[in-house]
Each structure stands twice: as C-alpha cells, then as structure tokens.
Amino acid sequence: MIATSNSPTAVRSEDSHIVRPWQDVTAIGQNEATVLKGSSGIYVKDAEGNSLIDGPGGMWCVNVGHGRRExxxxxxxxxxxxxxxxxxxxxxxxxxxxxxxxxxxxxxxxxxxxxxxxxxxxxxxxxxxxxxxxxxxxxxxxxxxxxxxxxxxxxxxxxxxxxxxxxxxxxxxxxxxxxxxxxxxxxxxxxxxxxxxxxxxxxxxxxxxxxxxxxxxxxxxxxxxxxxxxxxxxxxxxxxxxxxxxxxxxxxxxxxxxxxxxxxxxxxxxxxxxxxxxxxxxxxxxxxxxxxxxxxxxxxxxxxxxxxxxxxxxxxxxxxxxxxxxxxxxxxxxxxxxxxxxxxxNRLLEHVRDIAPYFATAMNSLSDLPVVTDVRVVGLMAGVECELDASNPDEDRDCAFASKVDEACQDLGLLVRPIYNSCVMSPPLTITKPQIDTMVSILRAGIMKAAAKQ
Ligand SMILES: Cc1ncc(COP(=O)(O)O)c(C=O)c1O
The missing domain is CATH 3.40.640.10 (Type I PLP-dependent aspartate aminotransferase-like (Major domain))
Known part of the structure; x- marks a missing residue:
C-alpha cells in the first residue's frame, strides 16, 4: 500500500536495500510506503498509531484476522x-x-x-x-x-x-x-x-x-x-x-x-x-x-x-x-x-455464508456513484470498478484513479487494493455487519473525494 507524501499515514520508506515485488528498479529506496507497526482483528496500525481497516486482508490472506493468540x-x-x-x-x-x-x-x-x-x-x-x-x-x-x-x-x-x-x-x-x-x-x-x-x-x-x-x-x-x-x-x-x-x-x-x-x-x-x-x-x-x-x-x-x-x-x-x-x-x-x-x-465458514448477502448489498450500494461502472461480489470478495468517463474509457487514467481512491481511503482509515481500474476488498472473514458498514462508507467517501479532485 503506497501512500503519498501528503497523506497523514504516509511514512517515508528507508528500505534502501529492499527490492520489493514489482519494484521499479530506478526507484529502489525511494518508495513511500505505509509502515505498519501492529495489527489486531480486522485492523492494522501504522507507525503514527492510526488504525486502518485491512480491506484487502493483507494480500487476500489474513482470513481469520490479525493477532490471533492461539x-x-x-x-x-x-x-x-x-x-x-x-x-x-x-x-x-x-x-x-x-x-x-x-x-x-x-x-x-x-x-x-x-x-x-x-x-x-x-x-x-x-x-x-x-x-x-x-x-x-x-x-x-x-x-x-x-x-x-x-x-x-x-x-x-x-x-x-x-x-x-x-x-x-x-x-x-x-x-x-x-x-x-x-x-x-x-x-x-x-x-x-x-x-x-x-x-x-x-x-x-x-x-x-x-x-x-x-x-x-x-x-x-x-x-x-x-x-x-x-x-x-x-x-x-x-x-x-x-x-x-x-x-x-x-x-x-x-x-x-x-x-x-x-x-x-x-x-x-x-x-x-x-x-x-x-x-x-x-x-x-x-x-x-x-x-x-x-x-x-x-x-x-x-x-x-x-x-x-x-x-x-x-x-x-x-x-x-x-x-x-x-x-x-x-x-x-x-x-x-x-x-x-x-x-x-468460531464457525467462520458459517459466518461468511451468513454475512455474504449483507456484504453484497453494501458493496452494490456503491453503484449509485457516477464513476462506479461495475460492482462484482462473491462471498467476501468484491471489485468496485471505476471509470471516469464510461463513454470513453481510458485504462491508464482509470487505473490511476483507483490508486487515488486507495490514497483517499487511507487518509480516512481504510486500506484498499487497487487492481487495474477496480478497488478490491477481501477483508478478514471475521468482519461484522457494523464493520462492513464502516468499510463501505469509507470507500464511498474515498471514491467521492478522489472523483472531486479530477
Ligand atoms: C490465484 C493465485 N494463484 C497463485 C498466487 C501466487 O501465490 P504466492 O504469492 O503465495 O506465491 C496468487 C497470489 O496472489 C494467486 O492469487
């Protein structure tokens, strides 16, 4: 999750020896990355102590949530x-x-x-x-x-x-x-x-x-x-x-x-x-x-x-x-x-099956936003596709927009995974209905904020 320098959650990376996955090698050590210092349940905590909902569940992987003692x-x-x-x-x-x-x-x-x-x-x-x-x-x-x-x-x-x-x-x-x-x-x-x-x-x-x-x-x-x-x-x-x-x-x-x-x-x-x-x-x-x-x-x-x-x-x-x-x-x-x-x-499989329709409804509610042109949901994974001008789609511009949504959401307390022109969500499976509401309302605000800057 790369944040911008004007984002309050951004921390300049001093990882000058790390070659990251998908690293632009002209920029080794120059990436600005959000440094995470802690995590618990569906949240991660950045170096400045801000809590963020882990929307992508790490990399689609933190299924039981963070910090499980057992x-x-x-x-x-x-x-x-x-x-x-x-x-x-x-x-x-x-x-x-x-x-x-x-x-x-x-x-x-x-x-x-x-x-x-x-x-x-x-x-x-x-x-x-x-x-x-x-x-x-x-x-x-x-x-x-x-x-x-x-x-x-x-x-x-x-x-x-x-x-x-x-x-x-x-x-x-x-x-x-x-x-x-x-x-x-x-x-x-x-x-x-x-x-x-x-x-x-x-x-x-x-x-x-x-x-x-x-x-x-x-x-x-x-x-x-x-x-x-x-x-x-x-x-x-x-x-x-x-x-x-x-x-x-x-x-x-x-x-x-x-x-x-x-x-x-x-x-x-x-x-x-x-x-x-x-x-x-x-x-x-x-x-x-x-x-x-x-x-x-x-x-x-x-x-x-x-x-x-x-x-x-x-x-x-x-x-x-x-x-x-x-x-x-x-x-x-x-x-x-x-x-x-x-x-x-924790009957987690049953929980996912119970809560998936709620998650789908919440994610689909974003389709009233003018820039949202497709919402795809199954289980607890979703892709919210954004196109700034659906009559004239421009892949590069729309991909850049999804990254802007990620930045805006980080400022508001949510990690998003931008993939192409879509904002992807795959939160820890333990997520509750109120947490889904918070996640989706931040995503809505992030999309609107990014769109307002266009
Ligand atoms: C469907 C699928 N297969 C394979 C992989 C590769 O897994 P890994 O990154 O653990 O090597 C991924 C990673 O995202 C994936 O999504």
Whole structure:
C-alpha cells in the first residue's frame, strides 16, 4: 500500500536495500510506503498509531484476522518442540495430521497433499506434475496448458508463464510455447447485444475450439481460478467453471483449480470448487488462507485418480522429483492446524455464508456513484470498478484513479487494493455487519473525494 507524501499515514520508506515485488528498479529506496507497526482483528496500525481497516486482508490472506493468540502460541510451542525436519526422509506428527485434515476437507478423491512454500510454488508443482504425469503415461507431447487472459497464478517461471496479465510480462521471459490463453470470462466485457448466458456459451465454445485447434493430444491441463482474484474479482457466468471441467474431462485434459485465493473461507467453504461451483478438480492449489498469512505455506492437492493412473503405468521410474527444503515445515503446519481450529471454533465458514448477502448489498450500494461502472461480489470478495468517463474509457487514467481512491481511503482509515481500474476488498472473514458498514462508507467517501479532485 503506497501512500503519498501528503497523506497523514504516509511514512517515508528507508528500505534502501529492499527490492520489493514489482519494484521499479530506478526507484529502489525511494518508495513511500505505509509502515505498519501492529495489527489486531480486522485492523492494522501504522507507525503514527492510526488504525486502518485491512480491506484487502493483507494480500487476500489474513482470513481469520490479525493477532490471533492461539495461532501465535501454537507456532511458538511447535518451534520449541521441533523447529525443522527434512521432508525428504523424515516426518513430523503435526505435518502428518495437517495432510490428513486437508484430505478430509478437500473435495472428492483429492487425498494426496504435496506441501509447498506458497501459492506460486503450488502452481509450479501442479504444472510439473502435469508434465510428470504424462511422461509416466507415455504421452510426452501432452504438456501444453490452457489458461485465461488476466488470470494470475504466481511469480515463478512456470506459474508466471501461465498467468495472463499482459502488463506483468513486458520485460520478462516466459516458457515458450507452453500456454494458450482464452478469454477473460468477465461478463461486463461481453459483446454488445449478448446476454450473460450467451457469453457463457461463447466462452465454452472458445475453450473447445482451442482444444481442437491445438489438439487434445497436446494439451495437458487447463488451469483456472474459480473466481479471478488479481484479475479484478471476476465472477464468471453461471455454470462456466463446471462446463469447463466437463470439456476437459471429454478430452482427457487435467483440470487444475487454482484456489490460492478462494479456499479457506473466502467464498464460505474450505474449497470453493465443489461446494460453490460443483466441480471435483484433478488438482487444487492452495496457500494464503491455509495459514491466514501468519507463516508461509502452500499445498498442491492431487487426486487418487491421477496417482492410480501413474501406478498403473508401465513406466519404471515414477519419482516426482520435486520438493522444497521447507515442504511441510512444522511451524507452518502448526500454524495451519491452529488456523483451521480457529475456523471450526468460531464457525467462520458459517459466518461468511451468513454475512455474504449483507456484504453484497453494501458493496452494490456503491453503484449509485457516477464513476462506479461495475460492482462484482462473491462471498467476501468484491471489485468496485471505476471509470471516469464510461463513454470513453481510458485504462491508464482509470487505473490511476483507483490508486487515488486507495490514497483517499487511507487518509480516512481504510486500506484498499487497487487492481487495474477496480478497488478490491477481501477483508478478514471475521468482519461484522457494523464493520462492513464502516468499510463501505469509507470507500464511498474515498471514491467521492478522489472523483472531486479530477
Ligand atoms: C490465484 C493465485 N494463484 C497463485 C498466487 C501466487 O501465490 P504466492 O504469492 O503465495 O506465491 C496468487 C497470489 O496472489 C494467486 O492469487
């Protein structure tokens, strides 16, 4: 969250040695960043003691809220007992229990848990598993991936190669010939005169056409977020995710649900694929809410079906030669266990399902503002799209405006995540109705303040 120098919450960064994510390298050490010194519940506290509502929930991750004593204590206890074990040759009870627990809450036969260090490494591992799987099955050409424009899947070489945010690829190299991109399923962008349902049909036809064009024998997997997060909270047309899955099954293409954002309560269930969208994927990638961001951890869940197919293959060497020093780290595993305990004890999934309609109504109330041209809400995630002149949209101008809204809201006590021309909200799931009211009224005031300055 970058604040301006005239913002009361802005603190000049003295991080002259930090290269931040997405750093403009001509400006190392010159960024002005809001320095945070504390956090509790849905609030963070800046260096000057101002409390701000954590609208983006960190980076879509602080699902149980900040400062939960039981999570902190569980991590400290675990570190005192066992600070590390080699995941290659050893095991630890806490990691074993976490894998069992994830298998028990995951949809269908997703019973095999490969621990990673975060979301990108979970996606990277999923893609490597696709390559491995098809090598084992004697189909070395079936390795290409289908993904979507504006999908975000991470920042390693492979995960960024299947990410569809063009602006982030300008000066970076991607894995050549790996990925084919199909349309962003954003209903607002549908062709004029087309209903959302017709748009959904068009998207499914496009997926099938792409498979036929490249050849099903060349496509290893389709990867998709159930709801695009970093693409701006894109809620696809009804039935889209399920129909994509059916097409993939028809052509023997693996279906990877990237649930790094949507898992662990964001949509009211531990995993959204099955419970919200009716799909049992072949693989699920998760991270973020798994530990509520208290410690780094991710996971790739793999179906029994895939493991059984590999076991039935004639290939002799079947080791998935992939792994990380910190796979299943005991402190992170203890953190995830305590995080899941918090969910259960506080009936957090039920809370999200109860409060989501209220959140949706509150967010949708912003659509009366002249600059707000689209409000997208599902579960406890929302994107409020702003266009200064809808009859003449200008991407750069509207993106700059979303950043101005962020600045204005910070002055008023709310962190916002500007993504493209949208203000994105994904607050801690513990948020209450009065807190939603406060958050939305600050967002309204911030949009109006930023608009008044145009
Ligand atoms: C859907 C999705 N996949 C993968 C990632 C990458 O996760 P990480 O930043 O933990 O590597 C993100 C991060 O925002 C994400 O939103």
């Amino acid at each position: 999570i902190i204590d569980a991590v400290v206890k675990q570190m005192g007992e066992l600070s590390y074990f080699s995941p290659w040759t050893m095991s630890a009870p806490v990691t074993t229990k976490l894998a069992q627990r994830l298998a028990s809450i995951a949809p269908g036969d997703l019973n095999n848990v490969f621990f990673t260090t975060g979301g990108s490494t979970a996606v990277d591992s999923a893609l490597r598993f696709v390559f491995f799987y098809n090598n084992c099955l004697g189909r070395p050409d079936k390795k290409q991936i289908i993904s979507r424009v504006n999908g975000y899947h991470g920042s390693t070489y492979l995960s960024s190669s299947v990410s569809g945010k063009k602006s982030e690829k300008a000066h970076m190299d991607m894995a050549e010939g790996l990925c084919h991109f199909i349309s962003n399923p954003k209903p607002k962008n549908r062709p004029k005169g087309t209903s959302v349902a017709q748009f959904g049909d068009m998207l499914i036809t496009e997926l099938e056409d792409k498979i036929l064009e490249v050849g099903a024998d060349k496509i290893g997997a389709f990867i998709a977020e159930p709801v695009m997060g970093s693409g701006g909270v894109i809620v696809p047309p009804e039935g889209y995710f399920k129909r994509c899955h059916e097409i993939c099954r028809k052509y023997d293409i693996l279906f990877i649900a990237d649930e790094v954002v949507t898992s662990f309560g964001r949509l009211g269930y531990h995993f959204a694929s099955k419970d919200v969208f009716g799909v049992e994927p072949d693989m699920i990638t998760t991270a973020k809410g798994l530990t509520s961001g208290y410690l780094p951890m991710g996971a790739l869940l793999i179906s029994d079906r895939l493991i059984n197919n590999i076991n039935a293959s004639t290939n002799e060497y079947r080791a998935f030669t992939s792994g990380f020093t910190y796979s299943g780290h005991p402190a992170s595993a203890a953190c995830a266990m305590a995080n899941l305990d918090f969910f259960a004890k």
